Amino acid sequence: AELCTRKAHYAAEALTKIPGVHLRFARPFFKEFTLQIPAAVPGLLDALLAKGFHAGLHLGRWLPGFDDCLSVAVTEKRTRAEIDGLTAALAMQLAPVSRRSRTDPGHQRTVILESR
Numbered sequence: 257a258e259l260c261t262r263k264a265h266y267a268a269e270a271l272t273k274i275p276g277v278h279l280r281f282a283r284p285f286f287k288e289f290t291l292q293i294p295a296a297v298p299g300l301l302d303a304l305l306a307k308g309f310h311a312g313l314h315l316g317r318w319l320p321g322f323d324d325c326l327s328v329a330v331t332e333k334r335t336r337a338e339i340d341g342l343t344a345a346l347a348m349q350l351a352p353v354s355r356r357s358r359t360d361p362g363h364q365r366t367v368i369l370e371s372r
Contacts, residue, residue, distance in 0.1 A: 263331070264287040268291075297324060
């Protein structure tokens with residue numbers, strides 16, 4: 257039980273370091289917690305599953321007002337490497353592609369800047 261709690265809290269801490277990802281409820285938890293995600297959760301879960309991660313359950317499927325929420329459960333069976341892998345995969349899926357343009361004063365042309 258203690259190991260489940262430690263791993264779940266490690267996962268929650270790692271996942272909430274991703275920009276835009278937050279714990280939906282500020283309360284104690286054992287091995288399950290709810291994340292609020294700045295993306296369409298069903299598509300995100302499909303993309304993570306394709307990468308080998310069953311990342312959780314889309315709460316909006318059952319609860320009105322929770323369309324942007326994901327329930328995550330972490331047990332003692334998950335390794336730190338698996339949790340880190342999920343965190344990296346989620347961060348990659350949520351990485352913003354920012355496109356903005358500016359005028360290059362030396363050449364008077366529009367330059368498109370992209371970051372991933």
